[in-house]
Amino acid sequence: MYNSQLTMNHYAGVTAGSVRKPSPLFREVSTIWAIFCREISVAFKSPSTLAMSFAMPVIMMGMVGGNLTQNMAGGLGFDFGLFMLIGMMINMLFMSTSQGVATLVDDHEDNFSEEMLIAPVSRYSIVIGKICGSAFSAVVTMLGTLLVGLFMGITLSVGQFLAILALSPLICLSAGAMAMLFIGIIKNRKAANMAVMLVTMPQMFLSGAIIPITNTSGILMVVSRLLPMTYSLDLTRAVIYAGTPEYGSIVMFSPLVSVMATVAITVVFLTVGTFFYAKSEKDR
């Protein structure tokens, strides 16, 4: 039953706590961190999400990648296995992050988004927290891809692996920003999942994840240059292949161009996507 004495004690505590007014910066950082932790917690509590994290690398790298390696490796002038492993790792980062960000629509349908939107924090903090949390699952999936690659006999050096790991925050941010661009205006779970698939699947082929696009021309070339993963992949390969004879036949742009393009696309997509996300939640 209701206990008046407890109420008094509680409010003594609350008053003491509420004396410290949190600074806006602390609140924003706290929000990003809390959403990041929540995403990880939810991922660990969802057996289906965990199963997908392990199944995706097996399907994408083991089956799709394995088949491509066996049938396309000849005559390219470089090690197709390594080329594809890097492509699949970055693709996994993109796919998993996008799928994670798409759960903003689930939060909307479950009304949990109201809890976040009613808090006195920036919508950018909410979105960035969501992207960071999704990035955690994405990195796990990327590590799964690496393990499947090792099983297939495709190896990365420790230095190459650390380089990819170092680039992964930028890549995940870019993937999350791209997802926000269309998630921002979708308020239906089914439509959001479909939109993610419609963007990530063609991107896998058009951005050079598993098939070289150095000779792509026409409309396909234009589309490939509009996809953020094209620059993320090219940047990663520029770092991995730096100083090797294959560099010229694999890497399309200078690393500086790829970094600038990735940052520009990320900033624009994140700004526009978050704007529409906030607007569509409020303007009904």
Next chain:
Amino acid sequence: MRVIEVNELVKQYKGAKSPSVDGVSFSVEQGEFFAFLGPNGAGKTTTISILTTTLSKTSGEVRIAGLDVDRDARKVREHIGIISQKPSLDKSLTAEENIRFHAALYGLYGYRPSFALMPKAYKEQVTQLAEIVGISDALFTPIKKQSGGMQRKLEIIRSLIHTPDVLFLDEPTQGLDAVSRRMLWDYINEVRNRYGTTVFLTTHYIDEAENVDKVCIINHGRIAFCAAPDEMKRQIAFDPTPRVCLPSLEDAYVKFLQLNEEVA
């Protein structure tokens, strides 16, 4: 001091033929217990959504704690707490994890990965609050395994943990049993009396609004009546026979709506 000021508020949803809220004006004083009553679809939740900055208005002016809900939305959100009609809990988390998440969003405590790692003050506060509303046993149980009543109690804790100046309660006791309802009202009244929290209530249990300071009835998107409860009873359902003077608020409310519908 007026903590809520609403002037000529209009909201017409996209694609709707007529406004859901049509020129509504009212004000709520600081510390007041205010009831916003009306039948289903009258515009109560729409109004609350605008007041809590989660829905844009079509026109009009709304100020909370002197701040414009459009221009100063984030600052307005610092002053408010809400228990909405539809629970806004993360069902995959436990009750405590939901509270911890909320506390972090409001910057009260930095989020730490487990309850054990949280500061002592947080742990004491949550434990005591859980005891007050009777969810101690369910504090570490996932929300999806809890009853609607337990979820409602958790929402009450969560909405009060950052000590808002204005607490919006949108049908807060929907789905609760009589004992839980009584317990929660005792608690909310204690909070209000002790800390001067302004309470903005919508409910279909009219008896819950019996002791409010002011009641406004909204019908078809318009304010139909706005006064102190006793004033409403006198004007609408006063019975001059010697032994029966003032009816209950519910009687007055029902009679008012019936008269209103007859006129319409």
